[in-house]
Amino acid sequence: MKLSERKRSLMESVTRDALYEAAVGLLREEGWKGFTMGKLAARAGVAKGTVYNYFDGKGDVLFFVMERNGMRTAEALKSLADRVEAGEADPVEALGEALQVATSGMYRNRHVIAAIARAFEDDPRLLARKRSCQDPKHPLVTIRDSMLRILEAGVRSGGLVEVDPRGAEAVIHCTMMGLGRLLAMEDRDSHGMGQEDISSLLTRIILHGLRRRGAEL
Amino acid sequence: MKLSERKRSLMESVTRDALYEAAVGLLREEGWKGFTMGKLAARAGVAKGTVYNYFDGKGDVLFFVMERNGMRTAEALKSLADRVEAGEADPVEALGEALQVATSGMYRNRHVIAAIARAFEDDPRLLARKRSCQDPKHPLVTIRDSMLRILEAGVRSGGLVEVDPRGAEAVIHCTMMGLGRLLAMEDRDSHGMGQEDISSLLTRIILHGLRRRGAEL
Amino acid sequence: MKLSERKRSLMESVTRDALYEAAVGLLREEGWKGFTMGKLAARAGVAKGTVYNYFDGKGDVLFFVMERNGMRTAEALKSLADRVEAGEADPVEALGEALQVATSGMYRNRHVIAAIARAFEDDPRLLARKRSCQDPKHPLVTIRDSMLRILEAGVRSGGLVEVDPRGAEAVIHCTMMGLGRLLAMEDRDSHGMGQEDISSLLTRIILHGLRRRGAEL
Amino acid sequence: MKLSERKRSLMESVTRDALYEAAVGLLREEGWKGFTMGKLAARAGVAKGTVYNYFDGKGDVLFFVMERNGMRTAEALKSLADRVEAGEADPVEALGEALQVATSGMYRNRHVIAAIARAFEDDPRLLARKRSCQDPKHPLVTIRDSMLRILEAGVRSGGLVEVDPRGAEAVIHCTMMGLGRLLAMEDRDSHGMGQEDISSLLTRIILHGLRRRGAEL
DNA sequence: GATGAATGAGGTTTCATTCAT
């Protein structure tokens, strides 16, 4: 019966959503260390066992959150990269926008991202698993890939300095990770500068650092 | 008795050194997660209780390691900043050198630094404590302060673009943290680029991003 | 309707067979500890709930397996006992054959048998239930009963030493259980002797131990 | 200080004894399945963590119990074997006595032994560990070894039938395991025969089965 | 009758810290 199947599927997605919300809230409030399966279950309003019906374990929950979380940013970057490759957008401007998008995505999801980074450091098995995840549709893969495509176009067009685009992408990636960590500290840590100030400054410096000098003249 | 006091002091410093070595080794080999008071004690060759005679707790050990660890980098940066302020060195060149120094210090101590960053995220109490540590002689304070002084001189001299030096410092700090994390992963993660490639590329991009355009012409 | 009933009955027996196969395979491959209702259902290709429509619980599945499993051995021993009582077979020779049959049945079903024994030790309720099962057609009852009848005939005829046949039967039973455990270990545990060597030696020793001395002369 | 060391050592042995008693009691009353570290700790009157200060884990507790448990039997059999080899005892009589000793040891420790056997089946790692334990002083090794020595002497002297002593030892070992299981059932299971009846009958049958016929004449 | 999501008690182990010696 189609109906009962649809019902069931709906129920499942309700539970899955509840688990997602609970997971994000938990990560936000307590970080990866405070993220326990017990709390997750309680917060989502289900039994501990139920969580294990949806996920293989703690690491699996993380992957799920990561995926959902990166989707918006991934889509935005992908469309940007597509437009650049189609010649509809200037690579340098697109890079600025991409950094903007990435940074604000970082800000929105800072807690989750910090927790994720933490989890990877904690558990090498996660890392291995992530690496093996080559699915080109995975948000994280898409994000890095799109950034790389924009950089490649920029270098090709001469708008950016001559760097190995892959290297530049790695630098941006690692810089963003650092930013994520900073943002997650939720801490007007640095000389009283706000997080947004730092974010935008970071974007500017990176962009400036990659832009070809002559291009401006 | 003076003698017995000196003896005691010597013994204490021996123990403290042993604890330092053990802590660094442990962090390097097992990361923050694997860093337990039991292992620390065993590795230093003392009893668990003894560790608690020297440190208030796990967090305190970390602070100690952090302090000792940053000393070399702190001194190098401080002398650089002093020379810049004394007009003996060009701010832009000094900035490049400072980034170099910071990056290589980062590489040398990547495990410790990653663990430290992790610990801060884990335990908000540590953060509070760090913030309250305003001792100007503390290596971490010195490092960030020296970098700031170099940046200020650079902006003042017109060699660098007009940015809020405090903001630029914050950006560099957070970038370095991101790099630290990447380095600690010990993982030719990014498109097969080596860690050193990324490190030097990062330095170049930042430097380039902060340098005034006309200055080069 | 007769037809639909027959259909249902057929379906039921198909499911039951699938469950039997799955249960045996599972016990063989994973032992009692690895035997979970979930795996059983998955392996039989039915839902977990369905298993509970066929059996009261984990213990009940076991009984079913036990029953089916012992049938061949039970029939062989029963016909042996019948022939002995009908005077068509020599009790001592029959005993030897019976031990052979029992031993090889033990070997064939060693995994199942070991698991069953384990389950009984785990769960006293099973034991109580087994004891209450006096159904003379139950394979396990038949097996022990047939062995007892052969022994009684042997003692009566003077071919065996004068022992209480019930005691001898108990001894054989418990010996077989020990053998089952050994066989299930799948382990050339004992001084490098093969399992078959031990099986046949055990048979010989028991038989020799029960045979009247003079009888041989 | 010797005194404080001795005190500490005493305290330790008190705790260890308490743990031993608790473990044995628990195994007796609840079997291996009911044997949990929590119960063990509670019963011994210590914290769960303390148990882990004394033992590496559940398996380790088992080994300890096993060792202590088999000591008496091991010593008795060893002295028997020594006397036989020294020509001070008749091998056949010694075998009878050895079986007696083993049987009654089995009876005394039936619960522990059954649990141990169970644990081995549950956890292959234990088996591997046991196999690797070739320490000739380990009670279990001593027991099997002594029995083997007696059998060898018996076969050599002609008092026993010509069997491979190692095979005979394996048969006895497995028989004893079966007996242990039976005894642990605590169940006047078999035709209403008492456990002692079965034990002694088993001894007799085995002995009879191994004894050379002519020897009696 | 079949389904399979939900339940939740229960198991093992870790480790920061205390405190009597």
Add this chain to the structure above:
DNA sequence: GATGAATGAAACCTCATTCAT
């Protein structure tokens, strides 16, 4: 000051069984 046994909260994960559909 050094010691290290004891503590116990807390984490992760399993699985027999139920029950609404």
